[in-house]
Amino acid sequence: MSRPSEFDLIRDCFSSGYPAANDLLLGIGDDCSLIRPPADMELAQSIDTQVAGVHFPTDAPGNLIASRALRCAVSDLAAMGAVPQGFHLALTLSDNNEDFLQDFASGLRLTANTLGIPLLGGDTTYGKQLTISVAVQGWLPRGLGLRRDAARAGQDVWLTGKVGAAALVLDDILRDPTRDDQETAPYYHPRVHLSFGHLLLSLATSAIDISDGLIQDARHIANASGVILNLDATAIPTSVSPEHSRWRECLTGGDDYQLLFTAPQSARERIEACALTAGLNHCARIGHVEEGEPDVCVRKNGELLTFEQEGYTHFNR
Numbered sequence: 001m002s003r004p005s006e007f008d009l010i011r012d013c014f015s016s017g018y019p020a021a022n023d024l025l026l027g028i029g030d031d032c033s034l035i036r037p038p039a040d041m042e043l044a045q046s047i048d049t050q051v052a053g054v055h056f057p058t059d060a061p062g063n064l065i066a067s068r069a070l071r072c073a074v075s076d077l078a079a080m081g082a083v084p085q086g087f088h089l090a091l092t093l094s095d096n097n098e099d100f101l102q103d104f105a106s107g108l109r110l111t112a113n114t115l116g117i118p119l120l121g122g123d124t125t126y127g128k129q130l131t132i133s134v135a136v137q138g139w140l141p142r143g144l145g146l147r148r149d150a151a152r153a154g155q156d157v158w159l160t161g162k163v164g165a166a167a168l169v170l171d172d173i174l175r176d177p178t179r180d181d182q183e184t185a186p187y188y189h190p191r192v193h194l195s196f197g198h199l200l201l202s203l204a205t206s207a208i209d210i211s212d213g214l215i216q217d218a219r220h221i222a223n224a225s226g227v228i229l230n231l232d233a234t235a236i237p238t239s240v241s242p243e244h245s246r247w248r249e250c251l252t253g254g255d256d257y258q259l260l261f262t263a264p265q266s267a268r269e270r271i272e273a274c275a276l277t278a279g280l281n282h283c284a285r286i287g288h289v290e291e292g293e294p295d296v297c298v299r300k301n302g303e304l305l306t307f308e309q310e311g312y313t314h315f316n317r
């Protein structure tokens with residue numbers, strides 16, 4: 001029997017079993033997807049690439065890679081408070097392994113249904129390194145998107161959950177990339193804070209999702225807003241306690257996909273109520289915003305901490 005063509009694979013894996021989009025005029029099968037925008041909405045768009053050996057282990061199972069790739073991409077919509085509209089998938093495969101692709105597609109379908117995000121189209125090519133690019137888009141009420149540039153002095157800094165679990169389990173995952181359990185879930189299936197992000201639209205001023213590391217990503221808000229973020233190290237929920245030898249890695253390791261956001265002090269009670277509504281186990285106030293040269297200052301019992309590496313960087317490693 002001949003090997004399946006690119007077109008057969010695409011049809012088998014990507015044309016059915018995904019959530020339906022009610023604003024979709026034309027989906028998989030043409031040169032572009034066509035979407036009808038609702039009145040008074042803005043479109044949030046973002047793209048995220050994951051490369052084998054860089055973002056996930058080369059020999060990780062397809063369904064886990066798919067879950068991780070889609071969740072990490074959709075997290076950018078959560079960080080803006082957007083409601084998912086759909087995603088495009090660009091897949092570069094190093095061989096025509098049908099079993100891998102079927103497994104990848106089963107993970108993708110499951111995750112797309114869990115997050116409620118339709119697959120709008122994509123592109124499939126051959127390349128030396130397995131590479132997955134996910135372009136996501138979502139709707140935002142006009143002018144309300146949670147940007148990085150709107151933190152103001154006097155506001156609180158908040159964090160949705162614990163940081164560090166994914167970074168600390170990476171060594172174990174590299175030893176056994178097939179491990180799919182409670183401990184590896186923060187890495188393969190990071191929680192995407194879509195409903196909480198959306199609830200924050202009327203409460204938070206700025207937000208970012210933590211992909212590179214808490215401190216490095218906090219710096220993006222500080223720089224974009226022109227403020228100082230003062231963080232209280234002992235108030236930051238971490239997967240190991242501050243006495244643990246790997247505690248600092250929790251603040252810089254990344255792969256967390258928690259939301260870091262700022263909000264006026266007057267919103268404290270409403271934020272706590274929304275966190276309960278969204279079923280968050282943690283939503284902690286971890287610092288405050290001050291006027292001054294953009295910076296992130298982390299203090300532990302009054303002592304200023306410094307970090308040689310504040311987060312993940314692709315170059316200069």
Ligand SMILES: Nc1ncnc2c1ncn2[C@@H]1O[C@H](COP(=O)(O)OP(=O)(O)OP(=O)(O)O)[C@@H](O)[C@H]1O
Pocket residue numbers: 046047048076211212220
């Ligand atoms: N190659 C590129 N071309 C155009 N814009 C880019 C490119 N790479 C990054 N950007 C833009 O730079 C900005 C900052 O990127 P950054 O990587 O911090 O965002 P992010 O997508 O939230 O991060 P992550 O990739 O870690 O999830 C984003 O607005 C992004 O669109």
Ligand SMILES: Cc1ncc(C[n+]2csc(CCOP(=O)(O)O)c2C)c(N)n1
Pocket residue numbers: 048049053054055056057170211212253254255312
């Ligand atoms: C196998 C393996 N080794 C290392 C890491 C750590 N890592 C890679 S990219 C990144 C930041 C987010 O990427 P981007 O900024 O490109 O979205 C982090 C924390 C990993 N996830 N898997």
Ligand SMILES: [Mg+2]
Pocket residue numbers: 075076079208209210211
């Ligand atoms: Mg982001």
